[in-house]
Amino acid sequence: MIRRVVTLAAIMLATAHAAAETVGAAAKGGHPEYLFLEKTPRAEAAATAEKLAKTVIAARMIIFAYAGKFVDPTLGDKGFSGEFFERQWRVSVESELIDATPNQKKIIEKLFWAGRQVIDNNQDRLNVKGIGWKHFLPAKWEREMGQVFTARTGIVIKQPGRAYRSPVNVPDELERSVLQHYVDAGQGDNKPRTAFTSMGKQAVYRHMEPIRLIPPCLSCHGKPKGAPDMLGFQKDGLESGDLIGLMSVTIAVDD
Ligand code: HEC
Numbered sequence: 001m002i003r004r005v006v007t008l009a010a011i012m013l014a015t016a017h018a019a020a021e022t023v024g025a026a027a028k029g030g031h032p033e034y035l036f037l038e039k040t041p042r043a044e045a046a047a048t049a050e051k052l053a054k055t056v057i058a059a060r061m062i063i064f065a066y067a068g069k070f071v072d073p074t075l076g077d078k079g080f081s082g083e084f085f086e087r088q089w090r091v092s093v094e095s096e097l098i099d100a101t102p103n104q105k106k107i108i109e110k111l112f113w114a115g116r117q118v119i120d121n122n123q124d125r126l127n128v129k130g131i132g133w134k135h136f137l138p139a140k141w142e143r144e145m146g147q148v149f150t151a152r153t154g155i156v157i158k159q160p161g162r163a164y165r166s167p168v169n170v171p172d173e174l175e176r177s178v179l180q181h182y183v184d185a186g187q188g189d190n191k192p193r194t195a196f197t198s199m200g201k202q203a204v205y206r207h208m209e210p211i212r213l214i215p216p217c218l219s220c221h222g223k224p225k226g227a228p229d230m231l232g233f234q235k236d237g238l239e240s241g242d243l244i245g246l247m248s249v250t251i252a253v254d255d
Pocket residue numbers: 064137139140143159160161162163164165166167169211212213214216217218219220221229230231244245246
């Protein structure tokens with residue numbers, strides 16, 4: 001009898017414990033990055049984040065322009081080396097960076113470096129012959145580049161998705177509210193949403209702007225909603241001009 005009561009109590013305790021703590025949930029309080037190596041003066045924060053966002057968007061466009069070549073199964077070496085990519089990327093943002101401060105230049109150099117690493121890292125994938133879809137997209141480049149760039153600088157560049165495909169693109173609380181803002185605002189609002197806030201113990205500046213769809217994106221993110229795209233994901237059911245995600249930049253403030 002006593003043993004039965006004890007067993008029952010143990011089961012009840014275990015159940016109560018399970019209800020209190022969700023296994024596999026995000027830990028609370030801190031922030032995964034805690035050594036913010038590169039910082040920006042508060043007065044420069046907005047311009048620094050904007051330059052980073054513009055430079056990343058320019059790279060996405062270059063990669064997108066080569067999409068047709070990347071998916072050609074008859075081609076082996078595509079000639080799209082890190083060096084080749086970086087050269088075009090630098091030219092495309094020259095005018096954007098002309099007024100960059102020395103601190104901004106130092107940070108953007110590390111961005112070029114990270115972006116180039118990722119292209120070099122993907123050479124085997126890009127150059128494989130006989131396969132069309134190689135899973136190489138602007139979004140994949142940005143995901144991998146963001147992780148390399150964060151590792152070197154502490155600056156976070158990510159692309160939270162409206163309905164994210166990669167779990168790396170899960171929005172945090174602020175990003176989710178900004179995604180909702182742009183969905184509610186419709187296609188007209190492209191003004192970045194920004195905030196001085198903190199991540200863990202670090203004062204940061206956050207810059208978020210919409211990434212919108214253009215017609216070639218619709219084979220995967222378009223209509224009909226729920227139909228499988230060529231990769232097996234369910235299509236988002238969106239139209240050209242609709243919000244698909246955010247260009248999100250978080251940079252530590254130096255004060
Ligand atoms: C061939 C199908 C395909 C096309 C075309 C496509 N995407 Fe995606 N998109 C994906 C996949 C797959 C991912 C996840 C990439 C990863 O991180 O590996 C993704 C991820 C994204 C993300 C990050 C959020 C998320 O869902 O993880 C954004 C933003 C995005 N795409 C925007 C675009 C835009 C803008 C275009 C057109 C310029 C486009 N995509 C074209 C398949 C596609």
